[in-house]
Amino acid sequence: MEYQEDTLLFSEKTQFILVTVEGIIKKTDAKLFDWKVGGSIYDCHPFFEILKSLIDSFEKEETTYNFPCIHLEENNTEKICDITIIINTQEITVILFEYTSKYRELNKIAQQRNESVLKAKELELKNKYLLDKEEFKNNFITNINHEVRTPLTSILGFVEILEKTKLNFEQEELARIIKRQSIHLNALIDDMVDISKIESGKIQIVDQRFLFVNLIKGFDETYSKLAEKKEIEFSTYIDPNIQEYLIGDRTRVYQILNNLLGNAFKFTEEGSIHLSVTKNYQRTNKLSINFKIEDTGFGIQAENLERIFDRFTRFNEDKQISGTGLGLAIAKNLVNLLNGEIKVTSQPEKGTTFEVKLPFKFEVTKTTSQKKKKKYTLPETKKKFRILLVEDEEATQYLVMKILISQGNFFIDVALNGEQAINYLERRNYDLVLMDLKMSKIDGYQATRMIRNNYGDKIISEIPIIGFTAKIGEKERDKCLRAGMDDFIAKPFEQEDLLYKITKQIAKKAAV
Structure with a gap:
């Protein structure tokens, strides 16, 4: 096949263009774009304005420049090309490699990949949001649990004291209503805490x-x-x-x-x-x-x-x-x-x-009987036992003092935080400490560890300590025991349970 003298042929997807240093097209195979010989390359597409700066910076040696993924339009038709420009002292060679379909396929794959990355990122953010939301909810319930149980302890405790006084029929009925509604409120709090633990996977099955x-x-x-x-x-x-x-x-x-x-x-x-x-x-x-x-x-x-x-x-x-x-x-x-x-x-x-x-x-061989609650009595003494109550809630202070003083066996001092409690222990001998866990300055855990570890005086370091908390559960009990406490009691509590645990610890200490 014969070709015109002013054309070149390489492939259907490639076009060669020879251009003078003034930008006039000398030869072209015109396979991709119908650019005429004798025309200016600068009129073909704005991209070729780059030739002017390349020519100005050209020195003696032939130089090659590569420009990938250039979008060229002609008569509402767009082609995506890689362009190679070779400049020497006599002329400029422009080679167009058309990769429109390949680039569009790659762009589609890249877009799909980007969408996949974006979806993965969106899922990651959603998961983080749900985790943050769950953490906020659990922290909120924990705080509500503590803040509600503390005044509820006082309400139930004072109602029990009130029931033991001389009341007429109407007053007894009102006291029963207060107690019933308080117990109901306590049950609602328990439900919220339980469902929160279940959803967060914090409930452990113990056989x-x-x-x-x-x-x-x-x-x-x-x-x-x-x-x-x-x-x-x-x-x-x-x-x-x-x-x-x-x-x-x-x-x-x-x-x-x-x-x-x-x-x-x-x-x-x-x-x-x-x-x-x-x-x-x-x-x-x-x-x-x-x-x-x-x-x-x-x-x-x-x-x-x-x-x-x-x-x-x-x-x-x-x-x-x-x-x-x-x-x-x-x-x-x-x-x-x-x-x-x-x-x-x-x-x-x-x-x-x-x-x-x-x-x-079930175990076929074991037939041991149910473990009964051991009875404890206070040691016989003419002096009253001195209790240090570490508690910053005024209502709870008054409630515990009322319960213990009514027994006739106890003196009670009150410290508002762990730091004050340690100062009291250094100045006076106590038989037992009731230690609230959540306090300002030094909390109950820190104060207990300081008492156990910082004193050579056994009267201080070995004093019985009962944790006093609105939190409940085996985890909280273990935390108290690891801190060095001898026992713990959850708010709200029954008077009998409080008195039993105090009596137990004082009796055990006296028996050593």
């Missing part, structure tokens, strides 16, 4: 050997009194073939059944409630137990049964029944943690039945 029969009997005693007040029937049945002692998480089993029974009593105004405990199966040292709670309460509509275990779900707003709507959600989550099953059936206005299946273990 221990416990007297199973006593757990069920405890429900019988507690709810029989409530049933009597509501004028409904309450009964329990325990399969006699179930072992007396089982291995499992007693605390979580108690929470599940207590929430389900509490729910049944809440929504049953007449009729009866029945708790039955039966054995499903037993293999070697494992068994499955079925708990069935039946009531004749308001019942649940069929369309609501699927959402019955959702948080904050309540379907009886017209009944004016208090509660957070967390009890069933907590029960469901705890059943799952124990590898159990829970289901519900219900008929409106006829009643509801919850069934829970839980796995347990």
Whole structure:
């Protein structure tokens, strides 16, 4: 095939252009762009204005310049080219390599990759947001838990003291209402803390050997009194073939059944409630137990049964029944943690039945009896025992002083923080310290470690210390013991429990 003298040929995707140093096109194969011989390269596209600066900076030796991914347009058509420019003393060679489809494919891949990176980043940010949100919620609940339990301790404590005074019928009823509502508020706080722990994965299942029969009997005693007040029937049945002692998480089993029974009593105004405990199966040292709670309460509509275990779900707003709507959600989550099953059936206005299946273990050989709470008495002495109360809440100070002074065996000094407590201990001998954990300056943990580690005087370093906290749980107890405390008591507390722990520690110290 013959070619015109003023054209060059290389390939369909390549175009050669020979240009004079003045910018006039001498030759071109015109495969990509129809640029005419004799025309100015500067009129072809604004990009080629770059030639002027390249020519001005050119010296003696031939120089090559490469420019990738240049967008060139002609007659509404865009081509993406790599451009090579070779400059020597006689002429300029411009070579266009057209990679439009390749660049667009690469751009598409890069765009997809960028979108993938952006989506991954978005997911990362969402996860971080959820984690931050969860941390904020847990910290908020922890702070609310502490700030509410502290005044609640005073309310319940003073109500107990008030109940032991001479009250007329109306005053007794008012005191009962205050106590009942305070206990209810404490239960709501417990629910919030429990659901927060479950959602954050902080609840640990602890399998221990416990007297199973006593757990069920405890429900019988507690709810029989409530049933009597509501004028409904309450009964329990325990399969006699179930072992007396089982291995499992007693605390979580108690929470599940207590929430389900509490729910049944809440929504049953007449009729009866029945708790039955039966054995499903037993293999070697494992068994499955079925708990069935039946009531004749308001019942649940069929369309609501699927959402019955959702948080904050309540379907009886017209009944004016208090509660957070967390009890069933907590029960469901705890059943799952124990590898159990829970289901519900219900008929409106006829009643509801919850069934829970839980796995347990048992030891065939051991037949030891239940460990009884050991009795302690204060050592005989003509002097009163001196207690140092380290507490910055005025109401709690007054409550503890009122309880202890009423016993006739104690003197009480009050320190507002750990620093003040240490100053008191250095000046006076005490028999026991009640140490609040959350205080300004030096907190209870720091003060305890200083008492245990900084003094050679055993009267100071070995003094019994009881942690005094609004936080509850095994984790908090372990933290207290690791700090050097001998025991701890959670707020709100019962007077008998406080007196028992104080007596126990003073008696143990005297026996050494």
